[in-house]
Amino acid sequence: MGYVVEAQDLTKVFKRSNGFFRRSSQGQCNSLIRAVDDVSLTVEAGSVLAILGPNGAGKTTLLRILAGLVLPSSGDAHICGLDVVQGETREKGLVGISLGDDRSLYARLSGRRNLDFFAAMHGLSRREATQRIDELGRILEIPLDQSVQASSAGIRQRILIARALLHDPAVLLLDEPTKSLDPTSAQGLRGFIRERLADHLGKSVLIATHNLAEAEALGDEIAIMSSGRIQARGSLDALRNIAGLATGTIEDVFHQLAKERE
Amino acid sequence: MRTVGRTLLAFVIKDFLLEVSYRFATALALIEVASGLLIYFFIDRLFGQEVVGHLQPYGVGYFAYVLLGLALFSFMGTGISGVAGQVSREQVMGTLEAILVAPFRPAGLAAGLSISGTLYACGEMAGYLLFGAVLLGAPVGNANLLSAAVILMLAVVSFNSLGLLAASVIMVFKRGDPIAWIFQGVAGLLGGVYFPVEVLPGWLQALSALLPVTYAVRGLQLAVYQGASLTTLSGEILPLAFLASVLLPLGLLSFAAAIRRAKGDGTLAHY
Numbered sequence A: 001m002g003y004v005v006e007a008q009d010l011t012k013v014f015k016r017s018n019g020f021f022r023r024s025s026q027g028q029c030n031s032l033i034r035a036v037d038d039v040s041l042t043v044e045a046g047s048v049l050a051i052l053g054p055n056g057a058g059k060t061t062l063l064r065i066l067a068g069l070v071l072p073s074s075g076d077a078h079i080c081g082l083d084v085v086q087g088e089t090r091e092k093g094l095v096g097i098s099l100g101d102d103r104s105l106y107a108r109l110s111g112r113r114n115l116d117f118f119a120a121m122h123g124l125s126r127r128e129a130t131q132r133i134d135e136l137g138r139i140l141e142i143p144l145d146q147s148v149q150a151s152s153a154g155i156r157q158r159i160l161i162a163r164a165l166l167h168d169p170a171v172l173l174l175d176e177p178t179k180s181l182d183p184t185s186a187q188g189l190r191g192f193i194r195e196r197l198a199d200h201l202g203k204s205v206l207i208a209t210h211n212l213a214e215a216e217a218l219g220d221e222i223a224i225m226s227s228g229r230i231q232a233r234g235s236l237d238a239l240r241n242i243a244g245l246a247t248g249t250i251e252d253v254f255h256q257l258a259k260e261r262e
Numbered sequence B: 001m002r003t004v005g006r007t008l009l010a011f012v013i014k015d016f017l018l019e020v021s022y023r024f025a026t027a028l029a030l031i032e033v034a035s036g037l038l039i040y041f042f043i044d045r046l047f048g049q050e051v052v053g054h055l056q057p058y059g060v061g062y063f064a065y066v067l068l069g070l071a072l073f074s075f076m077g078t079g080i081s082g083v084a085g086q087v088s089r090e091q092v093m094g095t096l097e098a099i100l101v102a103p104f105r106p107a108g109l110a111a112g113l114s115i116s117g118t119l120y121a122c123g124e125m126a127g128y129l130l131f132g133a134v135l136l137g138a139p140v141g142n143a144n145l146l147s148a149a150v151i152l153m154l155a156v157v158s159f160n161s162l163g164l165l166a167a168s169v170i171m172v173f174k175r176g177d178p179i180a181w182i183f184q185g186v187a188g189l190l191g192g193v194y195f196p197v198e199v200l201p202g203w204l205q206a207l208s209a210l211l212p213v214t215y216a217v218r219g220l221q222l223a224v225y226q227g228a229s230l231t232t233l234s235g236e237i238l239p240l241a242f243l244a245s246v247l248l249p250l251g252l253l254s255f256a257a258a259i260r261r262a263k264g265d266g267t268l269a270h271y
Helices: A059-067 A111-121 A126-139 A153-165 A183-200 A212-218 A236-243 A250-261 B002-020 B023-046 B062-093 B096-100 B106-135 B145-173 B178-190 B202-208 B212-225 B234-265
Strands: A003-017 A030-044 A048-052 A074-079 A095-098 A171-175 A204-209 A221-226 A229-234
Touching: A003 A059, A003 A204, A030 A059, A030 A074, A030 A204, A030 A229, A048 A059, A048 A183, A048 A212, A059 A074, A059 A095, A059 A171, A059 A204, A095 A153, A111 A126, A111 A153, A111 B002, A111 B096, A126 A153, A153 A171, A153 A183, A171 A183, A183 A204, A183 A212, A204 A212, A212 A250, A221 A236, A221 A250, A229 A236, A229 A250, A236 A250, B002 B023, B002 B106, B023 B062, B023 B106, B062 B096, B062 B106, B062 B145, B062 B178, B062 B212, B096 B106, B106 B145, B106 B234, B145 B178, B145 B212, B145 B234, B178 B202, B178 B212, B212 B234
Parallel strands: A048 A204, A048 A221, A095 A171, A171 A204
Antiparallel strands: A003 A030, A003 A074, A221 A229
16 A cells, blocks of 8 residues: 655754843854654555654654644645645645644634635535535534634534545644544544544544544554654554563553653 | 635734724724814814915915824824734734645735724824815815825835834844834824925935825825826826835845744744
8 A cells, every 4th residue: 555644754853042132052052942843754645653752852843844834944746646735635625733722712712614714725615615514513512603712622623633634634733633522532533533534544644643642543564763864664463562562552662662762 | 816815805804803802992092083183173173273374285275284284194003013013913922833834925914914904094184184185174175086096006005015124123122113213203293194294394305205104195185185186296296106115125025034034033923
């Protein structure tokens, strides 16, 4: 099976100001942060890659690069054979992204109004948009006519996922999709991602999470990311082998690999 | 074409619904326009509605002159600050990235971000004229609507292009808007908004010739109050068209470069 997502040697170095009057120990006003460091990865159609790592590991930056929202310092990425950096994947609407920031909705508008606006941005006609929004609203159990600011964090999270799915992208990038959800809702959403999106609709899903159980439940493969690098990648069995463990959960594997890094 | 129309309409509907969701602010904005006009109406009454020397080419008193000047000044303000303000609001609301995931070219995004401001400015200008003409007696009966429309169209392109330059600055630096600071600050003095530029000394008149608002104000005054034809207004239309044709590509290029720079810096969502 061909790869839907292919990234080669992706690196992103951010220049961050130390402040107007402060200099680094090397006497520089700016410091360099290597957020993503030489990352290569592939994802097949219909499979879920869970990117697991602590805060600041570079997961979100990696997703933003794949969505074309951040330009890499070096390396390249292709989705369905089209160049991400040149904006080809964006033009074809191949990627949907949910960055998990529920601030990124128009809070004073309803879920339906929000989704209709973004459907128009993706070129859906009014009729297509209405059908799609009703369908997603039903599947994701979103009260569409309620204003976003009156909605719970969980509902907002569902609207964000619905927004990422509006234009029926081949690849879905999800950043901490269950972070604001109660356990029951989180389980329901994981089921939706795994069964409906990946298994049934054949979407490729990259999901960034620091939730070990979520990575284990969702990922066909798990990539453990730390300090901008993918430290290990594979199925849970493969990761156990890498960690030198005969048995154990993803949590055991994660801690063992972290210990080895230290 | 249909998709472009739907996209622009979606921006208009979204911006309108957000605007009217703050009813108190909308009402205050309307009151502000009315109170601003009343000030100049009473200044006009104070000086006896005389058509003084420098106003003779327009054939109107001070209130009628300043009515159009203010309407266009406000029009320019919305054009220049509107796009930058919209970019800034989308950054603060966190929606800019979500919009930029969509298959937009910078020109399409620029059109989407400026359409609501342009329509608002047109509505505001209509409000100024209606209020001034119906309630305060400004003489708009001779207006040449075609000439006025052409002047306004060129003004929209020029002002929104300056707005794109301002939005580029906001996209990269997040705050501080030198374009609005320069053009709006200077336009009040040099653009013929409050008084005809002929009042100014020669060297300031030379500077005013560099501003699109100068031609827009004079052209609109003559089109509305004197019914001037397109031919008569060639001295205003041609320089305005030239400035628009220079500023538009400059604005679009700088906006595209600013988006690329923000993506490179990873600061699209920062504010």
